Amino acid sequence: MITVMGATGQVGRQITQRLLEAGEQVRAIGRNPRALAALAAAGAETWAGDAADAEFLARAFRGADAVHTLLPYDPTSADFRAEQQRLGEAIVAAVQGAGVRRVVALSSIGADVPTGTGFIASLHDQEQRLRRLTGVDLLFLRPGVFFESITAAADTARTLGVNADAVAPEVPVPMIATQDVGAAAAAALVARDWRGVQVRELHGPCDLTYTEATSILGAAIDLPGLQYVRLPDAEMADALVQAGFSRDCAELHVEMGRALSDGTITPLAARTPETISPTRFEAIVGDLVQDRAA
Ligand SMILES: NC(=O)c1ccc[n+]([C@@H]2O[C@H](COP(=O)([O-])OP(=O)(O)OC[C@H]3O[C@@H](n4cnc5c(N)ncnc54)[C@H](OP(=O)(O)O)[C@@H]3O)[C@@H](O)[C@H]2O)c1
Numbered sequence: 172m173i174t175v176m177g178a179t180g181q182v183g184r185q186i187t188q189r190l191l192e193a194g195e196q197v198r199a200i201g202r203n204p205r206a207l208a209a210l211a212a213a214g215a216e217t218w219a220g221d222a223a224d225a226e227f228l229a230r231a232f233r234g235a236d237a238v239h240t241l242l243p244y245d246p247t248s249a250d251f252r253a254e255q256q257r258l259g260e261a262i263v264a265a266v267q268g269a270g271v272r273r274v275v276a277l278s279s280i281g282a283d284v285p286t287g288t289g290f291i292a293s294l295h296d297q298e299q300r301l302r303r304l305t306g307v308d309l310l311f312l313r314p315g316v317f318f319e320s321i322t323a324a325a326d327t328a329r330t331l332g333v334n335a336d337a338v339a340p341e342v343p344v345p346m347i348a349t350q351d352v353g354a355a356a357a358a359a360l361v362a363r364d365w366r367g368v369q370v371r372e373l374h375g376p377c378d379l380t381y382t383e384a385t386s387i388l389g390a391a392i393d394l395p396g397l398q399y400v401r402l403p404d405a406e407m408a409d410a411l412v413q414a415g416f417s418r419d420c421a422e423l424h425v426e427m428g429r430a431l432s433d434g435t436i437t438p439l440a441a442r443t444p445e446t447i448s449p450t451r452f453e454a455i456v457g458d459l460v461q462d463r464a465a
Contacts, residue, residue, distance in 0.1 A: 172196040173360050174235040176222060176262075177243060178215070179206035181319055182277060185353020186239055186360070187215055193361050200231050222258050228265030237273035237360050238266065242297055244290065246411075246420045255293035263300045266307060275359050276301055277352070278311045280345055280372060281427075281436030288436055289427025290420075302368060310365050314352045314373040315345025315438075316431075318452050321384045322459040325392050327414075334385040335400045337407045337428025343378035344431055345438055348455055351375070351448030372438050372446050384452060391456040404429070 173190055177183035178199030190197045191214050199215040200222075201207055207217040220227035222243065232238050240262050248254045266274060281291040282298050298311055328334045338344065355373055359365065379387075382399045389397025402410065404425045411421035430436045440446070 172198060172216075172235050174198040174200065174232050174238040175215075176200055176228075176239055177241045177277075178210055178217075179203060180241070180243070181317065181349040182241070182353045182356065183239065184210075185350050186357045188213065189354060189357035190360060191215060193357070195361060198231060198235065200228075223261050225261040225264040225268070228261055229268035232265050232269035232271050235269070235271055237275065237363055238271050239275045239277070239356055239360060240266075240301075241277040242293060246416045246424075249417050249419060251290065251417070251419050251423055252293050252296075256296065259293070259297040259300050262297075263304065266301070266304060271307065273308045273310075273363055273365075274301065275310045275312060275356050277356065278313045280313045280315045280438060281430065282311070282313055283439055284430070284435055287426065288430040289423040289425070291427060291430070291436065308366050309368045310359055311368075311370045312352065312356055312359075312373055313370060314347045315375065315378075316347070317352070318346055318348050318375075318384075318450075318455065319459055319463075321346070321381075321388055321452070322391075322456060322463055325388060325460050325463065328385075328388065328394065328397055329392060332394070333398045333400045334381075334388065335402045335407070335410065336381060337404060337425045337432075338381045338401065339432035340382045340399050340401055341380050342432050342434075343380055344384075345372075345374045346379050346384065346452065347373055347375040347448055348450035348452075350455075351450050355448065370439075372440060374438065374442055374447050376447060376449060376451050379452060387452050387456055388460075391460050401428075401432075 179201040197215040282294040385399035408421040
């Protein structure tokens with residue numbers, strides 16, 4: 172049996188579906204019972220509860236041959252790093268309490284860097300926390316920016332006529348489809364063949380600049396020639412606060428943009444067939460925009 176945290180999310184849904192298709196028994200966890208119902212219908216055992224509750228998590232992890240963990244992202248959090256620390260400690264306590272022997276942890280490119288990377292620094296902290304466990308085989312998956320993070324800008328781009336963010340326009344950035352992240356995680360959870368601590372970066376078929384990604388998005392939303400604009404940091408942070416981010420999360424988003432722009436966040440290793448995934452942004456951008464609208 173495999174326990175999947177974040178099972179109703181972008182990556183977790185893919186993992187759950189692929190594990191079920193592979194004939195694995197899956198315990199799917201998330202907070203929203205209605206969202207979990209679709210996974211129950213597909214054959215998963217579903218548990219609704221909050222990851223901040225280490226006892227709930229430990230019960231959900233107990234008996235699992237392997238677990239998938241993630242640090243859920245809440246852009247309204249007033250103190251993001253403290254919140255992530257609380258969730259991260261609950262996960263580590265649950266892995267320990269349940270005696271889990273194998274963990275696939277969703278992390279990110281840039282998690283090797285301790286500070287100055289915005290949201291990603293919390294994933295660095297979580298990798299360190301998990302590494303302190305003994306007797307647990309750990310696989311850290313470090314994907315690039317999700318294509319879904321680009322398509323999330325579709326509505327704003329329609330309103331403003333441009334796509335604005337904090338990343339330099341011409342810097343190639345590793346980007347990937349969450350379906351490919353889910354496929355990589357599910358394959359590892361089925362194979363359960365790694366030992367000790369392993370780090371696997373996950374790249375899409377090619378890096379994209381924000382200018383290139385914006386052009387692909389524009390073509391999909393009937394705005395051909397859509398331009399990308401890098402806003403000054405303070406202006407970008409204010410725009411995010413207006414859009415509902417907490418001030419802390421807005422500052423972290425901007426810091427992450429700076430770190431992607433100046434090479435602080437960068438792949439550690441050369442691409443290999445194992446780290447490159449097949450899905451091109453052009454191939455799925457239309458579906459992602461439609462899914463989001465639905
Ligand atoms: N976005 C990117 O470009 C990017 C790039 C690299 C890595 N990442 C990593 O990927 C993670 C996001 O993965 P994703 O896109 O699959 O997430 P997602 O779509 O936002 O889904 C989050 C999942 O976690 C569950 N969840 C949220 N808060 C929870 C809580 N307190 N307790 C229990 N379950 C909770 C959600 O369900 P409920 O809300 O029902 O609980 C949902 O199943 C990020 O946090 C980051 O660490 C992201």
